[in-house]
Amino acid sequence: MSEALQGLIYGLGVATVPANLLAALMGALLGTAIGVLPGLGPVAGVALILPLTFTFDPTVGLIMMAGIYYGSLYGGSTTGILINIPGEAPSIVTAIDGHQMTLKGRGGAALTLTAVASFVGGTIAVIGVLLFSPVLSEIAIVFGPSEFFALTAGGLLVLSRITGGSFASGFLPMVLGLAMSTVGVEAVSGYDRFTFGTQDLLHGFSLVPVVVGAFGVAEILMMVDRYANRIRPPAVGWRDLVPTREEVNRSWLPWGRGTIIGFLFGLLPGPSATMSSFAAYRLEKAVSKNRDKLGTGAVEGICGPEAANNAAATSSLVPLLALGLPFSTVGALMIAAMMVQGIQPGPLLLIQHPDIFWGVIVSCYIGNIMLLVLNIPMVGIWVKMLTIPTHILISLIIVIASIGAFSVHNAIFDVWVLCGMGLVGYFLRKMGFHLAPLVVALMLGPIIEKHFREALYLSNGDLTIFVESAISVILWIVVLVLMLTVPLAKVWQRMSARRGTLEAD
Amino acid sequence: MSDSRDFSTAKARIVTGVIAFVVGGIYLWQALDLPVGEMGAPGPALFPLFIAALIFIAAVITLADGYAMLSQDETFYLPAGKPLRQCIAVFGALLFLAVTLPFLGRIISPFVTIFIVLASLSGMPWWKQFLWSAGLTLFAWLAFVKLLGVPLPRGILGV
Numbered sequence: 015m016s017e018a019l020q021g022l023i024y025g026l027g028v029a030t031v032p033a034n035l036l037a038a039l040m041g042a043l044l045g046t047a048i049g050v051l052p053g054l055g056p057v058a059g060v061a062l063i064l065p066l067t068f069t070f071d072p073t074v075g076l077i078m079m080a081g082i083y084y085g086s087l088y089g090g091s092t093t094g095i096l097i098n099i100p101g102e103a104p105s106i107v108t109a110i111d112g113h114q115m116t117l118k119g120r121g122g123a124a125l126t127l128t129a130v131a132s133f134v135g136g137t138i139a140v141i142g143v144l145l146f147s148p149v150l151s152e153i154a155i156v157f158g159p160s161e162f163f164a165l166t167a168g169g170l171l172v173l174s175r176i177t178g179g180s181f182a183s184g185f186l187p188m189v190l191g192l193a194m195s196t197v198g199v200e201a202v203s204g205y206d207r208f209t210f211g212t213q214d215l216l217h218g219f220s221l222v223p224v225v226v227g228a229f230g231v232a233e234i235l236m237m238v239d240r241y242a243n244r245i246r247p248p249a250v251g252w253r254d255l256v257p258t259r260e261e262v263n264r265s266w267l268p269w270g271r272g273t274i275i276g277f278l279f280g281l282l283p284g285p286s287a288t289m290s291s292f293a294a295y296r297l298e299k300a301v302s303k304n305r306d307k308l309g310t311g312a313v314e315g316i317c318g319p320e321a322a323n324n325a326a327a328t329s330s331l332v333p334l335l336a337l338g339l340p341f342s343t344v345g346a347l348m349i350a351a352m353m354v355q356g357i358q359p360g361p362l363l364l365i366q367h368p369d370i371f372w373g374v375i376v377s378c379y380i381g382n383i384m385l386l387v388l389n390i391p392m393v394g395i396w397v398k399m400l401t402i403p404t405h406i407l408i409s410l411i412i413v414i415a416s417i418g419a420f421s422v423h424n425a426i427f428d429v430w431v432l433c434g435m436g437l438v439g440y441f442l443r444k445m446g447f448h449l450a451p452l453v454v455a456l457m458l459g460p461i462i463e464k465h466f467r468e469a470l471y472l473s474n475g476d477l478t479i480f481v482e483s484a485i486s487v488i489l490w491i492v493v494l495v496l497m498l499t500v501p502l503a504k505v506w507q508r509m510s511a512r513r514g515t516l517e518a519d
Numbered sequence: 520m521s522d523s524r525d526f527s528t529a530k531a532r533i534v535t536g537v538i539a540f541v542v543g544g545i546y547l548w549q550a551l552d553l554p555v556g557e558m559g560a561p562g563p564a565l566f567p568l569f570i571a572a573l574i575f576i577a578a579v580i581t582l583a584d585g586y587a588m589l590s591q592d593e594t595f596y597l598p599a600g601k602p603l604r605q606c607i608a609v610f611g612a613l614l615f616l617a618v619t620l621p622f623l624g625r626i627i628s629p630f631v632t633i634f635i636v637l638a639s640l641s642g643m644p645w646w647k648q649f650l651w652s653a654g655l656t657l658f659a660w661l662a663f664v665k666l667l668g669v670p671l672p673r674g675i676l677g678v
Contacts, residue, residue, distance in 0.1 A: 203563050467566070
């Protein structure tokens with residue numbers, strides 16, 4: 015507890031340095047704009063910022079990236095509430111009741127309650143991160159290669175399984191990402207692998223062109239093929255932004271419930287912000303006093319999910335900072351930002367770079383305050399941004415994406431990778447495959463290989479090392495349970511449905 | 520002409536499974552050229568060999584997934600007609616930028632790219648497209664070259 019308190023004070027000192035405050039402000043504003051505008055989601059937005067952060071101090075870069083992430087979650091719900099087009103996946107649930115509130119003339123109040131929900135979720139999650147991360151870091155210091163192998167390989171498997179759809183929908187992209195991660199000069203022996211004799215492939219596939227291509231370019235192509243109908247957002251005045259006393263009173267419990275759910279989901283591998291917002295909505299449907307009104311414009315339907323997705327975005331920093339493991343696409347990008355600057359992510363980050371560890375955590379809290387203070391008065395500006403013609407956005411995004419990809423190594427090859435991944439991402443998404451496992455596997459691949467080979471060296475090739483320690487066994491059991499939960503639940507549902515049909519007959 | 524064409528998700532997954540097999544074959548063929556080492560001192564081929572096996576497993580699972588879906592009517596759409604032409608134009612503009620950036624440079628290449636996108640999507644008169652292209656190119660140049668110092672190529676004309 016005292017360590018967390020000392021960390022909080024130290025982090026406050028780091029986060030309130032003018033450069034870091036500016037980074038949090040820029041991140042929050044840029045993120046909100048990215049969330050509001052169609053075409054660039056949080057992932058592609060953070061990926062585009064990544065090469066630019068190489069010129070900054072690492073703490074500044076990471077604070078800005080985190081700000082973009084949670085800012086975009088807030089911005090995504092603005093479009094969902096006003097025009098029923100959620101900017102990001104986690105905002106889909108918010109749009110259900112939020113847009114119904116807009117139709118009833120309560121859109122402004124919905125925006126205010128959403129901003130407060132994001133603030134509550136983010137703030138309480140920061141406290142959880144402060145308490146939880148140092149403890150996990152201390153535990154992780156005793157981890158050996160086999161435990162890290164179980165954590166990384168198992169976490170990746172779980173991610174591929176719980177991103178949704180059939181097993182193949184996540185597993186095939188994950189394997190593709192792992193294969194891509196082996197391209198280039200191998201770290202231990204210096205062998206060229208899968209380069210086909212080309213210089214360009216020697217440094218392997220960089221994360222930025224892959225992510226911006228698979229998420230940004232693919233999204234642009236999706237936008238073009240459904241380009242026909244654009245909806246004008248309604249005007250929102252100052253007075254509309256004030257919620258009624260009843261609306262505020264009904265929001266307290268959903269804020270609390272959503273925060274707890276979001277924090278827990280953020281600790282797990284997977285698209286935690288999206289999953290937690292759906293789970294929070296389901297919880298409101300089950301326990302809320304006004305559950306019958308959900309779907310018709312109930313504040314519970316926006317407050318629970320919004321608190322949840324912001325809490326999840328914040329608590330996903332726990333595995334990232336304490337273990338150095340990215341279990342989300344944005345996490346993978348943040349790890350990449352650290353590694354490029356020569357910072358080794360992992361349990362020792364707390365000891366070697368406390369400024370990054372505590373500074374980033376506390377800046378999340380400051381960023382959330384900035385979002386609350388700035389975004390409610392700026393709602394009118396965000397709404398106006400929705401009127402920017404799509405063709406202007408698309409042309410600008412294409413140029414920015416290409417320059418962003420180029421700037422990683424100042425190599426035109428990365429622009430070609432961007433084009434290729436854009437096409438691959440477009441078709442895979444059309445066919446219902448999920449791209450997050452591909453990106454996380456590309457990032458985790460070298461880490462998994464490192465721990466795999468280290469474990470084999472240590473055990474002189476004895477494969478039982480992977481299940482020798484109690485921690486490894488527990489981790490693999492958790493992976494097995496999580497992997498089997500979805501198919502078993504489906505079998506259970508099918509059996510229940512069949513039983514119901516038989517009884518009805 | 521319709522704006523889209525529906526395709527069977529099941530058949531698309533079967534084709535994807537077959538492509539995954541081919542990719543797995545090429546990957547395995549390349550991995551076998553690397554030293555495997557021993558289990559106690561693994562070489563650079565060992566991990567890729569595991570991944571090759573995973574690619575084949577993923578291919579089988581994707582094929583099985585596709586065959587299991589054949590009985591369902593699930594489809595996805597791809598653009599046709601005008602939206603298809605627009606998609607090709609936008610992607611073509613991106614390819615144009617990738618091809619021409621090294622020799623047309625940081626001003627002309629983005630300008631033409633933006634012009635192609637606006638011409639295919641906007642329906643503006645040509646002079647408006649020209650002005651917008653110039654303005655957006657200037658914005659990109661100021662932001663990336665001047666402010667952030669990205670060393671974009673100058674091209675054969677030196678701009």
